[in-house]
Amino acid sequence: MITSTPDICSEIYLGLMSGTSLDGIDVVAVDFADAKPVLLGSHHDPFPAPLRDKLYAIALDQPLPISAIGQATTWLSECYSQSVNTLCQKLALQPQYIQALGCHGQTVHHHPIAPYPFSLQLNNPSLIAAKTGITTVADFRSKDMAYGGQGAPLVPAFHQALFVDPKQTVIVLNIGGIANISILDPHQPLIGYDTGPGNMLMDAWIKQCCNQPFDQDGQWAEKGRVIPELLERLCQEPFFAHPHPKSTGRELFHLQWLAQFLLGNERAEDIQATLLALTVLSITQEVQRYSPGRLLVCGGGAHNRALMQSLQSTLPLWQVLPTDALGVSGDAMEAMAFAWLARQCLHQQAGNAASVTGASQQAILGGIFRADTHLSNSHFTRQS
Numbered sequence: 436m437i438t439s440t441p442d443i444c445s446e447i448y449l450g451l452m453s454g455t456s457l458d459g460i461d462v463v464a465v466d467f468a469d470a471k472p473v474l475l476g477s478h479h480d481p482f483p484a485p486l487r488d489k490l491y492a493i494a495l496d497q498p499l500p501i502s503a504i505g506q507a508t509t510w511l512s513e514c515y516s517q518s519v520n521t522l523c524q525k526l527a528l529q530p531q532y533i534q535a536l537g538c539h540g541q542t543v544h545h546h547p548i549a550p551y552p553f554s555l556q557l558n559n560p561s562l563i564a565a566k567t568g569i570t571t572v573a574d575f576r577s578k579d580m581a582y583g584g585q586g587a588p589l590v591p592a593f594h595q596a597l598f599v600d601p602k603q604t605v606i607v608l609n610i611g612g613i614a615n616i617s618i619l620d621p622h623q624p625l626i627g628y629d630t631g632p633g634n635m636l637m638d639a640w641i642k643q644c645c646n647q648p649f650d651q652d653g654q655w656a657e658k659g660r661v662i663p664e665l666l667e668r669l670c671q672e673p674f675f676a677h678p679h680p681k682s683t684g685r686e687l688f689h690l691q692w693l694a695q696f697l698l699g700n701e702r703a704e705d706i707q708a709t710l711l712a713l714t715v716l717s718i719t720q721e722v723q724r725y726s727p728g729r730l731l732v733c734g735g736g737a738h739n740r741a742l743m744q745s746l747q748s749t750l751p752l753w754q755v756l757p758t759d760a761l762g763v764s765g766d767a768m769e770a771m772a773f774a775w776l777a778r779q780c781l782h783q784q785a786g787n788a789a790s791v792t793g794a795s796q797q798a799i800l801g802g803i804f805r806a807d808t809h810l811s812n813s814h815f816t817r818q819s
Contacts, residue, residue, distance in 0.1 A: 444468050445466050445468050445532070446466060446467045446468045446534060446778075447464055447465070447466050447467075447475065447528070447532055447533050447534060448464075448465055448467060448533065448534050448535055448536070448537065448774040448775070448777050448778050449462060449463065449464050449465070449519060449522070449533055449535070449536040449537070449569065449774055449777075450462070450463050450465060450536070450537045450769075450770040450771050450772065450773035450774030450775070450776075450777065451463075451515055451518070451519065451536060451537065451538045451539070451770060451773060452539055452769045452770040452772075452773055453482075453511075453515075453539075453540075453541050454611045454612055454769065455494075455542060455611060455612030455613050455635060455684050455685050456611055456612035456633075456634055456635060456638060456735060457482065457487050457490055457491055457494075457541075457612070458481065458482070458648065458649075458735070459479055459480055459481035459482050460479065460480045460481075460482070460514060460515060460518045461477065461478075461479050461766065461767065461769070461770040462477065462478050462479075462515075462518045462519055462522045462770060463475075463476070463477045463478075463522075463767045463770040463771050463774060464476050464477075464522060464523075464526055464528060464533075464774075465771050465774040465775070467774075467775070467778055471597070472597070472771065472774075472775065474763075474764060474767055474771065475526060475528075476522060476525060476526045477522070477764065477766070477767045477770070478518060478521055478522040478525060479766075480514065480517070480518045480521070482514070483514070486507065486510055486511065486514065489503065489507045489510075490507060490511070490541055490543065490557070493507065493543045493557070494542075494543045494544070494684075494685045494686070495685065495689060495691075496544070496686070504557075507557065508557040508558065508559055509559060509562065511540075511541055511557055511558070511559075512558060512559035512560075512562045512563055513562070513566070515538060515558075515563055516562065516563050516566035516567050519536060519563070519567045519569065520566070520567055523567075530567060530568035530569050530806070530808075531808070533569050534570070534777075534778070534781060535569065535570040535571065535572050535777045535778070535780075535781055535803075536563065536567065536569045536570070536571045536572065536774075536777060537571075537572050537573075537575075537773035537774050537775070537776050537777030537778075537780075537801070538558060538560060538563055538571055538572070538573050538773065539556060539558070539573070539575055539589075539773050540556030540557055540558025540560075540573060540574075541556060541557045541558065542554065542555070542556050542684060543555055543556070543557055543685075544684075544686055545586075545587065545682060545683070545684040545686060546686065547580065547584075547585040547586055547587070547682060548585075552580055553580070554576045554577075554580060554586045554587070556573075556574070556576070558573050558574075560572075560573035560574075560802070560804040561804050563804075564804045564805065564806045564807075565806070565807075567806070568806045568808055569806055570781075570803065570804065570805045570806050571803075571804045571806075572776070572777040572780045572781070572801040572802070572803055572804070573801060573802055573804065574801060574802045575589055575773070575776055575786065575800045575801050576589070576800075578787075578798045578799065578800050578801075579787045579792050579794045579798055579800060580794075581798075582789075582794040582795045582796055582798055583793065583794055583795045584680070584787065584789065584792030584793050584794025584795075585680050585681065585682045585792045585793055586682070586792060587629070587682035587792065588609075588615045588617075588627050588628065588629060588682060588791065588792075589772065589776065589786070589787065589792075589800070590609065590615070590617065590627075590768070590769060590772040591607075591617035591625055591626075591627030591788055591791045592625065592785075592786065592787065592788045592791070593771070593772040593775045593776070594607040594617040594619065594627070594772075595617065595619055595625050595788070596775070597763060598619060598731060598758075598761070598763075599619045599621070600619065600621065600728075600729070601621045602621070603621075603728040603729060604618070604619065604620045604621075604725055604726045604727070604728035604729070605619040605728055605729045605730075605731060606618050606619065606722055606725065606728070606729070606730050606731070607619065607731045607733065607758070608718060608722070608730055608731065608732045608733070608734075609633075609732075609733050609734040609768065609769065610633040610634060610714070610718075610732060610733075610734040610735065610736025610737060610739075610742070611633050611634065611734040611735060611736070611769070612632075612633055612634055612635040612638070612684075612685065613629050613631070613632060613633050613635060613683060613684055613688070614629065614630045614631060614632065614633035614714060614717070614718055614734075614736070615627065615628060615629045615630060615682075616628065616630055616718070616721060616722065617791075618725055620725065620726070624788075624790040625788045625790050625791055626679060626790060626791060627679075627788070627791040628679035628680055628681050628682065628721075628791070629681060629682045629683050630717045630718050630721050631672075631674060631675060631683070631688065631713070631714070631717035631718075632688040632710075632713065632714055632717070633714060633734065633735075633736050634649065634714075634734075634735050634736050634739070635685065635688050635689075636688055636689075636690075636693060636710045636713070636714075637649070637650055637656070637707060637710045637711060637714070638650070639689065639690050639693075640690070640693070640703075640706060640707055640710060641655055641707060643690060644703045644707075645703075649735070650707065650711075650739070652738075652739060652740040652741060653711060653739045653740055653741025653742050654741070655704055655707050656704070656707045656708045656710070656711040656741055657708070657741050658704045658708075659702060659703075659704030659705040659706070659707050659708035659709075660705050660708055661705070661708050661709050661712045662701060662705050662706070662708075662709045665696060665697070665701065665706070665709050666709050666712055666713060666716070668696045669693075669696055669709070669713050670713070670716065670717075672687075672692075674687060675717055675720075680791060680792055680793035693706075693710075711739075711741060711742060711745065712745070714736070714742065715742065715745045715746055715749055716749075718746065719746065719749045719750055722750060722753065723750070727750075727752035727753050728753065728754070729753070729754045729756065730746070730750060730753045730754065730755045730756070731756055731757070731758045731761065732746070732755065732756065732757050732758065732765065733757065733758045733763075733765030733766075733768040733769075734765060734766075734768065734769070735766075737757045737758075737759075737765045743755065743757075776800060776801060777801065779799070779800070779801075780799055780800060780801040780803065781803070783799055784799065785797035785798060785799060785800075786798070786799065786800035786801065787800055
């Protein structure tokens with residue numbers, strides 16, 4: 436716990452993330468006063484099951500009235516606000532000592548390659564600013580896409596700030612619902628892109644078959660055997676052959692996508708083993724394009740023992756480590772990145788890497804929704 440009056444040199448930002456896995460809300464407090472960001476604390480709240488079901492239905496483009504989508508957005512933003520307030524209470528951290536909150540929102544559709552490209556996040560940052568008293572920065576993808584970029588992934592620039600090594604190639608692998616990599620090669624510009632499904636298909640399959648939210652340590656996958664013919668069919672998905680920049684999400688990789696490749700006579704655990712193999716193969720075929728070095732893993736997939744072991748055995752020339760081994764929480768990484776992006780916005784500094792997203796230029800990302808503390812009876816003002 437930190438005191439309610441942080442050191443005068445502190446520069447505290449909050450970051451909030453809810454990913455494509457739809458497992459819940461992660462919020463962190465980060466102090467950027469020193470060269471290396473310091474994680475002050477974190478908090479996780481699972482989504483209420485009815486809200487999760489609504490978000491899942493929206494992401495799968497199921498027919499819903501606009502009123503249902505609007506109410507889900509407000510409900511989601513109220514949950515965001517509650518998580519932020521809970522973390523502040525845990526840390527005894529008053530809003531006046533927080534520069535801003537970076538809140539990405541919940542991505543429900545991401546279509547960067549279309550006649551009219553768009554990326555849609557459910558979020559009401561004005562509501563969050565009102566309920567937390569904290570200036571909120573949101574809408575991080577739009578500016579990058581306005582300059583022709585994919586608007587994703589956004590975390591590689593933060594990975595570069597944390598982990599670049601002038602002596603070797605470092606790849607940061609985030610395994611959330613979707614897996615993405617950041618290639619930190621001291622001899623070339625920053626590269627980063629989505630490789631394909633991370634936990635998304637495995638989570639959805641075990642939920643359907645066993646009513647479990649995820650495969651603990653990959654134990655169910657280990658009971659099955661990879662089906663080579665199924666794996667080969669899955670790998671025919673055109674996304675895997677696309678050159679970077681590229682990004683994807685639940686709008687592509689979902690159970691209906693999987694169903695088209697199934698014959699109907701497969702054992703459920705064999706399908707799970709094959710989905711784990713697909714995640715590993717789609718990651719390693721990209722990692723192997725680069726000179727061997729260090730592979731740092733973050734996100735929920737870093738806790739999947741079977742997945743981590745498969746990565747290491749498939750990449751024998753790479754040192755495969757969770758980012759926690761370097762003192763950076765893999766569970767907090769993405770939320771920390773949005774705290775960093777909020778800081779970049781308030782400092783009028785670029786948040787995207789054009790070499791990652793394919794944008795024509797760097798840009799200041801995010802819109803600022805200020806808390807109206809100066810209009811209340813509060814005695815403080817917030818510095819921006």
